[in-house]
Amino acid sequence: MNKVFICAFLLLALTSANPVRSYFESFFSTSTGGCSCSGIEAMVAESEGKRSCVYLDTKGIPTIGIGFNLQRSDARSLISNLGLNYDQVVAGKQCLTDAQISSLFNNDLVWAKAGAANCVGSFNSQPTCVQNVLIDMTFNMGKSSLCSWPNFVKQLAAKDYAGAASNMQGSAWCGQVKNRCTRDVNIVKNC
Template identity: 30%
Template sequence: MSATTGYDPAALRVLLTRQEGNRSVMYTDTTGNKTVGIGHNMSIAQSAFVIDALYSCDVTGSEKSLDAHLPWWRSLDPVRQAALMDLMFNMGWGSLGTFTNTLRAFSQGNYDAAANGLLNSLWARQVGHDRSTDLAGMVRTGAMPDWMQS
């Protein structure tokens, strides 16, 4: 039992999982709401707590994926680590893993080639000038973008 309620949180999870289901991919429920997880309604405004929890899970997932696929990333300076985290966060390994030449250049410390690889990609055209030039600049120079300095 919970210290502040009369119900058993573990039993409630079992009950709600049976009633709501547990889906890792967003779906539309019977009333038309976008839903994910154990009945989490994505059609309503999310609290700061939920936003922070989702962000924390996404960052942890990105770190684990980088650890699994690019174990050398932890030896980079903090700015280049942040650039790889941003890329992983944005693309996931399925897309980032296709940047074979860029990642090879990155791992070899050839940051000019890695930055150029990012800028000359479909990804750069999709995310736009600001994000692509910010990240390419971080990779090339090892410095955060100017707008973060103030």
């Protein structure tokens, strides 16, 4: 019985246009629309880092996992939902497992993807790698900052990836995040 269920699940998951497949593919390398990139969790972790125990980010904010701010208003409840003691986590006495890190990241991924889609009307028609770059940018700078790039948004809508990449490269954001920007620019430029 279990083998039949697993085979049926895998068959369902491997059919194209399946949301289960799309979900799992988001964690692995993707090649679509002539460009290629890592899955979104790997992309963000590459820039934000991935740490199982609390650390102070560049602004001195207690952080854990993949850039998860422990001072945000919902941090206590999200950490508690993982079966952890928030105060122990903040004190560095309790760390996260990889599964718990992914759970926190997936919560933020929903927010970042919705924010990117809200700012970039053509989000859903973009190649997966461009979507990942937009999610990565939203994760890093926030929705309001991404929404303040109207020329970039127009270039993406027109599928002018060279122009969009140039726009990114000339931004103050690029000067601040250097390696992250270089990676994201190269992904967009090659789509």
